[in-house]
Every structure is written in C-alpha cells, then in structure tokens.
Amino acid sequence: MKRLNHLERDCNRNLNEETTGLWLTQSELEGLPDAILARLKEGECIQTGQLWLPTKVPFSAPAMMNVKKESTRKKIYYTVENRMAGNVPLFRELVLLRDETARMLGHPNHFARKTSDKMVQGPQVVVDLLSEIREAVVPLTTSDAEELLVLKQQEAAAFVETANRLFYWDIPYFTLRRIERTETRETTVSEYFELHMTLQKLLQRFQHLLGVEVRRIDTAHCEGLIWHESLES
Structure with a gap:
C-alpha cells in the first residue's frame, strides 16, 4: 500500500508540475482571446516572433475552443495528449499493483474491489448502467457530430484542412460556435417575452x-x- 500511495503521489505531482507546451506564431493563434494572448511568454532567439502556449487547461482549453486554424488545434491536441511521458511507467506499475492488491484481498480485480463497499455492490451494476446510458446517448452523439460537421463545412477554407471529416480537435471549437449561434437566437427570441x-x-x-x-x-x-x-x- 505504501508503494501505491507513493506512485499516486508521484503521478499527481508530475501533473501539477507539468510544463509542457509548444511555440506558435500570432497567425497560428488567430482567434485566441486577447486576455489569453497577453499571458503567453514571448520567444527569443530562434523563437523570436512566437508565443509559448502551455498545455495546462487554463491555456489549452481556450485555445482549443477559439483558435480558428484546424492545423493549430491539431498541434495543440497532440501536444496535450502526449504530455507527461514520465507518468507512463508509473501508471503501468500502479495498475499492476492495484490488481495485485485486489486479488490478495479476495477480489477478481481492482474494479470489483472499489465497488464492493459502494451502493452498487459490484461491477456488473455499473456495466449495465453504462450500457443503458450508451444505448440512449449514441444516437444523440451521432446527430450532434453531424451538426458540428455542417458547421465545419461552412467554415472559411483558409482555416480548414479537411472539411469532410470531424476530428477530436474540432469538437471544442465548433461546439462553442454552435453555442454562440444558439445564444444569439435565444437573445432575439427573448425580446418577445x-x-x-x-x-x-x-x-x-x-x-x-x-x-x-x-x-x-x-x-x-x-x-x-x-x-x-x-x-x-
């Protein structure tokens, strides 16, 4: 258990102390709010003219929602997803130790151990609930993705690389665009009430x-x- 606690502490510390980011030009960051741009570090020497965008959520999330260029959002997405490589071996050991501990305590796996003292009393209830939710949600997510793809196809060609496909790095951006359109309609309609x-x-x-x-x-x-x-x- 001591080793487990130590691994969890190390993983959390690495997450809190993570300093990953990427250098991007002003043109690549077109659409990012001025308040965020003003907080970015300016580059020197070979990075002159570029800005350092950290992968931490207060910076990366607004960038994914507002940066117009698909190529930039793609860069940011992959940088965020591949950060903290040092946690990979720690996480692997953590998973193995959790499984070993659960089996020593008489449970088939860590999932069963964690749910044994909860209201669900076991993994199967959770699995059934998630399956039920999935059946209800999947059709909605499909139509939702189709709506976002239409918005992407309407986007200016200068900002879009692949107009016929929707990627993970597109979802935050076009979700916000749809919200903005909806809010505009709601504001207009509210004038009649x-x-x-x-x-x-x-x-x-x-x-x-x-x-x-x-x-x-x-x-x-x-x-x-x-x-x-x-x-x-």
Whole structure:
C-alpha cells in the first residue's frame, strides 16, 4: 500500500508540475482571446516572433475552443495528449499493483474491489448502467457530430484542412460556435417575452410542480429585507 500511495503521489505531482507546451506564431493563434494572448511568454532567439502556449487547461482549453486554424488545434491536441511521458511507467506499475492488491484481498480485480463497499455492490451494476446510458446517448452523439460537421463545412477554407471529416480537435471549437449561434437566437427570441408576464408564468409553474403557494408581500413592511430597490417581493 505504501508503494501505491507513493506512485499516486508521484503521478499527481508530475501533473501539477507539468510544463509542457509548444511555440506558435500570432497567425497560428488567430482567434485566441486577447486576455489569453497577453499571458503567453514571448520567444527569443530562434523563437523570436512566437508565443509559448502551455498545455495546462487554463491555456489549452481556450485555445482549443477559439483558435480558428484546424492545423493549430491539431498541434495543440497532440501536444496535450502526449504530455507527461514520465507518468507512463508509473501508471503501468500502479495498475499492476492495484490488481495485485485486489486479488490478495479476495477480489477478481481492482474494479470489483472499489465497488464492493459502494451502493452498487459490484461491477456488473455499473456495466449495465453504462450500457443503458450508451444505448440512449449514441444516437444523440451521432446527430450532434453531424451538426458540428455542417458547421465545419461552412467554415472559411483558409482555416480548414479537411472539411469532410470531424476530428477530436474540432469538437471544442465548433461546439462553442454552435453555442454562440444558439445564444444569439435565444437573445432575439427573448425580446418577445415581457418580463413580468414571463415571471408570473414561471412562478405558476413552480407552484404546480412543487406544491407551494407564492404570495406577493407588501413592500412597505419589508424594510431591511429588500437588498435592491428593483426587487419585487
């Protein structure tokens, strides 16, 4: 168990201290928000004119969602996926030790050991649940991917390498593009819903669903309870 704890600690430390990244030009990073660009280290000597993009989530996630060029997103994706090579042998030993420990304690594997004292009482319940979820979700993910592919095909040719296929490095970018379009439509539609009438209908729905009654309070008797003059009580 001591060795297991030591391996887990080493893996977590490597993750926290990880400094992987890649050098990219301003043009390669087109679309990245200025707030992120301002935090990137500028290159010197042979890296002059380039910026260092760390693979840590606060940098790589916004890049994957906003950088326009597919080739750049592909570079970032592979750099993130191949980081921390030093953890590979540690993780392998960790998996083997977990399996050995589970068998010594009378379990067929680590999965069975970890679920034995949980509400599911064993791996099969988890497997069945995941299978049920998969059956329901797969058709949705297929249609979802088709929608994202349409967005990719509509993207300017200068930014797209393969317009007929959707890759992992495309999903964050085009998911955000779809959200932006949806938010625009929702904002436009919301203009047709008057606030007070909409609020009244929402409260009626809550009363019906929750079995509660909502009553208006005379604000003249609410001094000290109202935190803003626009509040309706």
